[in-house]
Amino acid sequence: MSVARVPRVLSIAGSDPSGGAGIQADLKSIAAMGGYGMSAITALTAQNTRGVTAVHTPPAEFLVAQLEAIADDIAVDAVKIGMLADTAVIAAVREWLDANRPGVVVLDPVMVATSGDRLLEADAEDALRDLLTRAHLITPNLPELAALLAEPVAATWGEALQQGRRLSERTGAAVLVKGGHLDGAECPDALVDAQAVGSPVVAEIPGERVQTRNTHGTGCSLSSAIATVQARTGDWANSLAVVKEWLRGALEASDELEVGSGHGPIHHFHHARAAVPLAPGEFTDSLWESTAKVRAEIDALPFIAQLDGGSLPEKHFAYYLSQDAMYLNGYSRVLARASALAPSEAEQAFWAEGARVCLEVEAELHRTWLSRHAAHDAASSGGGRGTGGAVPGPVTKAYVDHLLAASASGSYGVLAAAALPCYWIYAEVGAALHARHAAREDRESHPYAQWIGTYADERFAEATRRAISFTDAAGRRASAAEREAMRTAFTSSAVYEREFFDAPRRFA
Numbered sequence: 001m002s003v004a005r006v007p008r009v010l011s012i013a014g015s016d017p018s019g020g021a022g023i024q025a026d027l028k029s030i031a032a033m034g035g036y037g038m039s040a041i042t043a044l045t046a047q048n049t050r051g052v053t054a055v056h057t058p059p060a061e062f063l064v065a066q067l068e069a070i071a072d073d074i075a076v077d078a079v080k081i082g083m084l085a086d087t088a089v090i091a092a093v094r095e096w097l098d099a100n101r102p103g104v105v106v107l108d109p110v111m112v113a114t115s116g117d118r119l120l121e122a123d124a125e126d127a128l129r130d131l132l133t134r135a136h137l138i139t140p141n142l143p144e145l146a147a148l149l150a151e152p153v154a155a156t157w158g159e160a161l162q163q164g165r166r167l168s169e170r171t172g173a174a175v176l177v178k179g180g181h182l183d184g185a186e187c188p189d190a191l192v193d194a195q196a197v198g199s200p201v202v203a204e205i206p207g208e209r210v211q212t213r214n215t216h217g218t219g220c221s222l223s224s225a226i227a228t229v230q231a232r233t234g235d236w237a238n239s240l241a242v243v244k245e246w247l248r249g250a251l252e253a254s255d256e257l258e259v260g261s262g263h264g265p266i267h268h269f270h271h272a273r274a275a276v277p278l279a280p281g282e283f284t285d286s287l288w289e290s291t292a293k294v295r296a297e298i299d300a301l302p303f304i305a306q307l308d309g310g311s312l313p314e315k316h317f318a319y320y321l322s323q324d325a326m327y328l329n330g331y332s333r334v335l336a337r338a339s340a341l342a343p344s345e346a347e348q349a350f351w352a353e354g355a356r357v358c359l360e361v362e363a364e365l366h367r368t369w370l371s372r373h374a375a376h377d378a379a380s381s382g383g384g385r386g387t388g389g390a391v392p393g394p395v396t397k398a399y400v401d402h403l404l405a406a407s408a409s410g411s412y413g414v415l416a417a418a419a420l421p422c423y424w425i426y427a428e429v430g431a432a433l434h435a436r437h438a439a440r441e442d443r444e445s446h447p448y449a450q451w452i453g454t455y456a457d458e459r460f461a462e463a464t465r466r467a468i469s470f471t472d473a474a475g476r477r478a479s480a481a482e483r484e485a486m487r488t489a490f491t492s493s494a495v496y497e498r499e500f501f502d503a504p505r506r507f508a
């Protein structure tokens, strides 16, 4: 058979307005597997995650009109058949299949929903048995498999495989035997084909049962997904392996959806969560949120409270200043690298200016603050360093090494994310310190008044806004993997910010 890059897949099935089963689940599954989904609706149900309250089956002629409209205009690479409601619908589908003979036909013999509600009239079961012979693959659950054979429901996986073989013999189609209704921790699936050379079990995929109530529509999703992948690959065993892995993820992520109070739906697009288009600011907002705990820890550090209240030991302040000067020198090189990697001239100029300003501030620290605090600095521990000959402390070294590693990653986004906390957290901490200081009555006599005054620099606040905006744009452009790496880089830098503010207490 020929394979289609974006298979055009038709679901002939019923509608589930709650979106978890029926054509709604099929269209999501087809799209999730890279296909183009279409639907011809056999019946309308009123249902939610707790059960079915009503079924309305339009005249079969209207289904025929839908099927003809599609076939007149569009090549169909694969068909998935679900809820068929009654004999008139089954007859219409049978005639259409005979006239059009699609290359892939997957038939999910929907009879009774998990809630116990009938989705196929009892007198239509024989007509359904006859239709099975038109399918390439049949995907019954264990109660449906038993009903189609008029046998008791299989109690073991071995019995289920035997029943699958018998149904395959009777219909000439392959049967996907599904373990969803088995008791126990295992949830295997197997492709059974009585006509296969050797063993009729063509492929068997073991699987652990996912502990969740959200299994509404798993059968619909599985059958439409496998039809789509089969149209792409032409290999049933491969297709099952792909779909089973995807379905496991969809069950595991289903709690995120929070849909309904009964058996909720699965998360069809769990694998594409990171590819969701982001609004401006959304990415950096989420980075900021993810560091809430670290930022609260920074706010609670003795260094901040003591700087605020004026009781910070001067040797701690001197240590902080000398480490800041050394950090700025390394940070300048990192920003220069961001400039080199920047995708636009505006960004290139922005980071280059940041690199220049870092050196300017470093020089200013040496000229004013550090010379003023030289006596304390020289007396402090760390191997007799003075403001001129100081060596980077362990936190400064580790922080700069982390930033240099981000530079070496070659990813502009990762580097921008690693560099951002130094702007953003410093600006926020500084703004809060400055606001509190401005409200003090004794601010004139505060020993660190002049230093705290530097936190009010509007040019730094503006640079911070631009750094956030450029990093956000990089995050929106990034692949899922790069976004994850950006997140890790940002979080690590936030932790280093905390350690940097705490370093004077530990190492001065």
Ligand SMILES: Nc1ncnc2c1ncn2[C@@H]1O[C@H](COP(=O)(O)OP(=O)(O)O)[C@@H](O)[C@H]1O
Binding pocket: 140, 141, 142, 178, 179, 180, 181, 187, 188, 189, 207, 208, 209, 210, 211, 212, 215, 217, 218, 219, 220, 222, 244, 247, 248, 251
């Ligand atoms: N809790 C679960 N954990 C893992 N896989 C499951 C679970 N429930 C169902 N499945 C899988 O979902 C698919 C549909 O299974 P099943 O429940 O047997 O069919 P239906 O939804 O038609 O009743 C199968 O691949 C089955 O293995």
Ligand SMILES: Cc1ncc(COP(=O)(O)OP(=O)(O)O)c(N)n1
Binding pocket: 013, 014, 015, 016, 021, 022, 023, 045, 082, 083, 110, 112, 113, 114, 115, 119, 215, 216, 217, 218, 219, 220, 221
């Ligand atoms: C409209 C419609 N079609 C099929 C079903 C049955 O869905 P299924 O995937 O077999 O699983 P459950 O929803 O029964 O768990 C349905 N409910 N509605």
